[in-house]
Amino acid sequence: MTRYVFPPHQAASLFVAGTDERFPVRRVYCVGRNYAGHAREMGSDPNREPPFFFSKPGDADGVIAVAAGTTAELPFPSRTSNFHHECELVVAIGKGGADIAVADAPDHIYGYAVGFDMTRRDLQGQMKDAGRPWEIGKAFDHSAPVGVLHPAAQVAGIGRAAIRLQVDGATKQEGRIDDMIWSIAETIANLSTLFTLQPGDLIFTGTPEGVGAVQRGQLLQGHVDGLTELAVRYV
Incomplete structure (x- = not known):
């Protein structure tokens, strides 16, 4: 039996729809600026930028x-005065692989959930201006709330689903999954050339335009057609 200096840290796991089983999380990858409208609102050209990734x-x-x-x-x-919401479709990997072909990518998906890529935008901007990594803007505690995971076989038409985020009942972000610059399958294939994907990996697939500041106590509600709604309040 392995003896640890102190008890191992708790692993994250997600609720799975229709079962009492949990989905254990390994790594969290995020796709940057994968919707044209969001790329433009962040000052980038969506027609020229290849997919890029960061982690949480x-x-x-x-x-x-x-x-x-x-x-x-x-x-x-x-340490933030500009805390932003980004509502995203989260893809959960159920079968690992490297250099996955686009046509084979759906076979590696376990399921889907709604997630929030919460961002300390002011700190992210400072790091970008200085040419430094984004970690303090993206990879902080409680930065990745994720709703109930739905097995892929139980979700129909996810590639054309609507995605929406409301703040205190007012719609702030709205789009469709097929508005993505890089599709779900293309994203998995591209990411698998950089990292060997493993069961338990999560991929946040990007956010539609309309990201904005969150005030303390506001209710965030994220929606993707066919999935359980995600509700979060930062207090």
């Missing part, structure tokens, strides 16, 4: 699993 913590302090019908109350992050 995959532990239980970074990935926050939110059960159906509940609202997660999370601590408002430190």
Whole structure:
């Protein structure tokens, strides 16, 4: 038996629709500026930019699993005065692989969920201006709330689903999954040339335009057709 200096850190896991099983999380990858409207609002040219990736913590302090019908109350992050919402479709990998072909990518998907790529935009901007990594803007505690995971076989038409985020009932982000510059399959294929994907990996696939500041106490509700809604409040 392995003896640890202190108890191992808790692994993150997601609720799975229709079962009492949990999906264990390994790594969290995020696609940057994968919707043309969001790329433009962030000052980029969506016609020329290839996909790029960054990561978030995959532990239980970074990935926050939110059960159906509940609202997660999370601590408002430190050292930011411009805290932003980004509603995204999250793809959960169920079969690993490297250099995955686009045509084979759907076979590697376990399921889908709604997620928020929360961002300390002011800190991210400071790092970008200085040519430094984005971690302090993206990879902080409670930065990746994720709703209930739905097995892919139970979700029809996800590639054409509507995606929407509301703040205190007002719609702030709205689009469709087929508005992505790089499709779900293309994203998996491209990412697998950089990292060997493994079961338990999550991919945040990008956000539509309309990202904006979140104030303490506001209710965030994320929706993707066919999936359980995600509700979060930072207090």
